[in-house]
Amino acid sequence: MLAAERRSAILRALRDGGAVRVADLAGELDVSEMTVRRDLDTLDAQDLLRKVRGGAVVRHNRGEEPWSAVKAAQQQVEKVAIAHVAAATVEDGMTIAVGAGTTTVELARRLRDRPSITVVTNSISIFQVLTDPVAGAEGGAPTVYLTGGVRTPSDALVGPVADASIGSFRVDAAYLGVHGVDPGAGLTTPNIAEAQTNRTLIAIADRVTVLADHTKYREVGTNVFAQLGQIDVMIIDDGLSGTDRAELSRQVGELLVAPVGGAE
Numbered sequence: 001m002l003a004a005e006r007r008s009a010i011l012r013a014l015r016d017g018g019a020v021r022v023a024d025l026a027g028e029l030d031v032s033e034m035t036v037r038r039d040l041d042t043l044d045a046q047d048l049l050r051k052v053r054g055g056a057v058v059r060h061n062r063g064e065e066p067w068s069a070v071k072a073a074q075q076q077v078e079k080v081a082i083a084h085v086a087a088a089t090v091e092d093g094m095t096i097a098v099g100a101g102t103t104t105v106e107l108a109r110r111l112r113d114r115p116s117i118t119v120v121t122n123s124i125s126i127f128q129v130l131t132d133p134v135a136g137a138e139g140g141a142p143t144v145y146l147t148g149g150v151r152t153p154s155d156a157l158v159g160p161v162a163d164a165s166i167g168s169f170r171v172d173a174a175y176l177g178v179h180g181v182d183p184g185a186g187l188t189t190p191n192i193a194e195a196q197t198n199r200t201l202i203a204i205a206d207r208v209t210v211l212a213d214h215t216k217y218r219e220v221g222t223n224v225f226a227q228l229g230q231i232d233v234m235i236i237d238d239g240l241s242g243t244d245r246a247e248l249s250r251q252v253g254e255l256l257v258a259p260v261g262g263a264e
Helices: 003-017 021-029 034-047 068-072 076-087 104-109 124-131 160-167 192-203 244-250
Strands: 019-021 050-052 056-057 095-097 118-121 141-146 174-175 181-182 184-189 208-211 221-225 234-237 254-259
Touching: 003 019, 003 034, 003 056, 019 021, 019 174, 019 181, 021 056, 034 050, 034 056, 076 104, 076 208, 076 234, 095 104, 095 254, 104 124, 104 174, 104 208, 118 124, 124 141, 160 192, 174 192, 184 192, 192 221, 234 244, 244 254
Parallel strands: 095 118, 095 174, 118 141, 174 208, 208 234, 234 254
Antiparallel strands: 019 056, 050 056, 181 184, 184 221
16 A cells, blocks of 8 residues: 555544544554554644544644534543543532533543532533433432533533523532643633633632543643643543653642543
């Protein structure tokens, strides 16, 4: 197979799944992993994808907001690992805010049998996960408040109605997903209304925890909603390099690394 044919196949796989892994591509294309990495380097240099540790993800324009269904198919194992660590930080009796996002949906799945907690959310998906009856569930579910607002492609409810609703609460902790994490830019999103709603979630929380898989690192959206110094806890998977972990550790209050494959 010619290099051009390989690279076209890589881009097709990326369009279908939103992310690709070097090992999978090497097997599918019947070439070495080194060859795949060189192809990814070339495609990254052409701004056709964004290379990350172990593979590549779709390169989005800063103002482009991916749909929730697309993001849900990406980095699933990493998101589960991060959610597993995040759930362990939620104590009985807490009132928490959980922002919209595919990683925070995974967190919600691990909280639906916790009747002692109260959850405020601006995500229809998270509300459904926490309130829909679950076969075989015992012990009850959390008390859940869903804000109003205008729905975004990322499945967040945002805007003045959402902000007013959120602002009427005080919570022990806020758990937020994020489009991009960058040492210079901070936390970003492509949606200006979602940025403001995230600022409101941060403002009502005694502790702010951000959930981000390693592909979000150095991704920069159009709208900044927080600097890293405002984050009390960041939870990221172990796909992030040691150098990048050290950089994040210097800027956030605490960095927790979720081991991929260690979550249930």
